[in-house]
Each structure stands twice: as structure tokens, then as C-alpha cells.
């Protein structure tokens with residue numbers, strides 16, 4: 001990775017500091033922050049530009065309807081859970097969903113984790129109050145600790161370094177699982193082991209058997225299966241804490257362009273997508289494929305302005321709009337945006353985040369979502385694109401590979417009381433392993449029809 005760059009590129013990467021950056025931690029110690037970012041700036045990149053370029057091509061294919069993006073992972077990764085078992089469970093869930101989608105809809109699936117960097121969260125409120133005590137809100141392990149004590153809630157810049165180190169270790173495990181034989185399609189049955197006792201798993205098992213039979217047939221015909229041993233797997237996170245993203249941005253000697261090497265794909269959240277804000281400015285200057293979340297209040301003119309600023313050269317795969325409207329709003333809110341953006345002639349990949357517009361509080365007080373609402377938003381997303389003749393390019397989900405009980409419904413019918421059994425997320429509720437597979441079966445049918 002090169003260290004030299006045209007001065008205007010480097011200067012441009014600092015411009016965000018003159019703009020309003022929402023949702024940033026209030027770091028109490030400027031010198032400690034400078035130490036941490038200096039350390040990060042001299043550390044190795046987590047991903048390299050060529051990988052980001054490859055992903056851009058894959059997302060361009062998804063935007064044309066020649067592939068489908070599956071992006072999933074925790075709402076907020078935690079340092080404590082960055083162990084091989086949890087990482088494997090997440091990777092396996094995404095691989096299983098991808099198999100279901102590929103098999104069900106005969107479409108190549110681009111696999112991407114919300115992983116190896118998803119350590120910072122925007123919050124509705126800067127503070128949290130419990131029993132009369134008010135402390136800074138938890139903003140993700142990259143910023144402060146979840147434990148409700150004054151010491152844990154103070155933003156600590158050393159956490160930026162820890163986030164980098166743990167992301168590097170996570171990526172190492174992800175690369176080992178996806179390239180070292182675990183992801184070999186011939187092991188499609190093994191991924192399901194121990195999960196046979198409910199309808200989603202039984203249905204997965206039937207899919208796996210069909211794939212197995214096809215592979216054995218091709219094997220008998222003398223096909224070469226080396227390509228099945230590894231899968232392409234990309235990592236992504238919300239580019240929220242700009243000190244972290246800036247410190248990991250490097251200039252590519254091949255082209256002189258800047259790349260944010262903290263992940264293959266980074267996105268701007270619904271709360272930080274202001275056209276004249278720091279986040280949009282910073283990501284306009286890196287060459288990675290990037291995303292922007294669009295919520296139900298997005299005006300068509302806002303979406304068009306984002307297209308013009310973030311993809312001025314109309315590069316296919318450069319810009320993904322991740323819509324998160326809510327099941328009740330998507331059918332009205334999405335069409336004007338798609339129409340306005342389509343009229344610009346700039347290629348954009350549209351994907352649905354059917355989680356963030358559907359958050360409710362259960363009667364027992366848990367932040368949750370109804371599986372049926374999530375599914376209905378995905379349905380609405382497909383309907384809108386089908387009606388407009390545009391392409392539903394992918395699915396963005398908060399999910400985990402574990403048997404948590406955070407989202408209501410699904411074939412196990414998690415109810416209000418059931419939420420208490422294994423509610424582990426630190427911020428937003430995730431689909432569990434089984435709900436994720438159920439979702440994939442439903443989406444495969446929608447994709448096949450579209």
C-alpha cells in the first residue's frame with residue numbers, strides 16, 4: 001500500500017473537519033485521540049483497493065439484476081463476542097441464506113457481512129437515564145462501554161485501536177472460513193447440522209439434498225469443482241466515526257484514488273446523510289463502493305442530490321441506496337425516489353433494509369420487530385420495483401447465527417414472553433438463525449417471481 005498521494009487528494013480528505021459531523025462522540029482527551037489515530041494511520045489496511053473494486057463490479061451486476069446482494073450481520077458487533085464460534089455462526093448463516101437464494105432463484109448472490117467494523121452506533125439520544133442517573137448513551141464498542149457506569153460510558157479513543165485490532169482478527173477468521181474449505185458447497189449439509197427439528201431447517205435440508213444430487217451428477221460428468229472450495233465474502237459497516245474512517249484511508253498507488261481500507265463497503269446512515277454534512281463529504285472522496293440509508297422522510301430531491309454528489313461519474317456499482325421505509329410506508333414512499341433517481345440516468349443499486357423502519361417496543365418493554373412486518377417490507381420493495389420496471393438488487397438484514405429471541409414471530413412463533421428468553425443484542429433486535437433461513441426462502445420466491 002502506497003503512502004504518497006497528490007496533495008489535493010490528501011487535502012480533500014481533511015475537508016470534512018470543516019463541516020457538521022452529527023453523531024460523533026465527545027472525546028474528552030484530544031491528545032489521546034491524536035495518539036490513537038496516529039497509530040491507526042500507520043497500521044496496515046484491513047482490505048485492499050483491488051477487493052473493493054471487485055465488489056464494485058459485483059454490486060454493479062446486482063444493480064442490473066444479474067446478481068443479488070445479501071448483506072447481513074449484527075446491529076452492533078461487540079468486542080466480547082468476536083470469537084471464532086460466533087463469527088463462524090454468522091458466516092454460516094449468510095452462506096446458508098445465499099445457497100437458498102441461489103438455488104431458489106438461480107441468481108448469483110454477493111455475500112457481505114455487517115462485520116469486522118460494525119462497532120459504532122448512531123443514537124436517538126445523547127444520554128441514557130436509569131433510576132434517575134443520566135450517563136452518555138452507549139455508542140458502540142468502538143466508542144464506549146455498554147455497562148451503565150460513568151467510567152464505561154466515557155468515550156475512550158483507545159477503543160478505536162481495539163476496534164481495528166478486533167476487526168483484523170475477525171477478518172482473518174472470515175477469510176479462513178470462506179477460503180479454507182469450510183464454505184465448500186459440497187459441505188452444504190454440514191452447515192445445517194444440529195438444526196433439523198423445525199420447518200425452516202427441514203426445508204433447508206431438502207434444498208441441500210437437491211444441490212448435493214446436482215453436484216454428484218456434475219462430478220460424474222467430470223466437472224472440475226475447484227471453484228466451489230472458496231467463496232467471495234465482503235465486509236461492511238456504517239462509516240460513522242469519522243476519525244476512525246479517516247485514519248484508515250489510504251491512497252492507491254495504481255490510480256492515486258483514496259480508499260477507506262476499514263472495509264470493502266461502507267455506508268452512511270439515515271441520521272448522517274445530510275448533503276452538506278461531513279459524512280457525505282468524506283465518503284464522496286473515497287473510491288470504495290458505498291451505500292446510503294434512505295428513510296421514509298427522504299425527498300426525491302435529496303436522493304438526486306446524493307446521487308450527483310456521491311456518483312458524479314455515474315460508475316455502476318459505486319452507489320447503493322439502502323431503503324428502510326417501514327412496512328406501512330414503503331409502497332408510497334419508495335416509488336417517487338426510484339422514479340427521480342432513475343430519471344438522472346445514473347446507475348444506482350437498490351437494496352432493502354427491512355429492519356430499521358419496523359422497530360417497535362413490545363408490551364414487555366423490549367425493542368423488537370415483527371417478522372411479518374420485516375417480510376412485508378421486503379414484499380413491498382419487490383412490488384415497487386416490479387411496477388416501475390427497476391431492479392430489486394438486494395437484502396440488508398440485522399441477523400445473528402445464534403438462537404436469540406429478539407424478533408417476534410417466525411415459525412417458532414416467538415411471542416412477547418419469549419423475547420425474555422435470549423434477548424442479547426445491545427442495541428437493535430436481530431433475526432435469529434432460523435428466522436434468517438425462513439427469510440431467505442421467502443425472498444427466493446419473490447426473486448424468482450421478479
Ligand SMILES: O=C[C@H](O)[C@H](O)COP(=O)(O)O
Nearest residue numbers: 075121122123124125427428
Ligand atoms: O441500529 C440502529 C438503531 O436504530 C440506532 O442506533 C438508534 O437506536 P436508539 O433509538 O435506540 O438510539
Ligand SMILES: C=C(OP(=O)(O)O)C(=O)O
Nearest residue numbers: 122269270271293324356
Ligand atoms: C443505524 C442503522 O440504520 P439506519 O441508519 O438506517 O437507522 C444501522 O443499520 O445500524
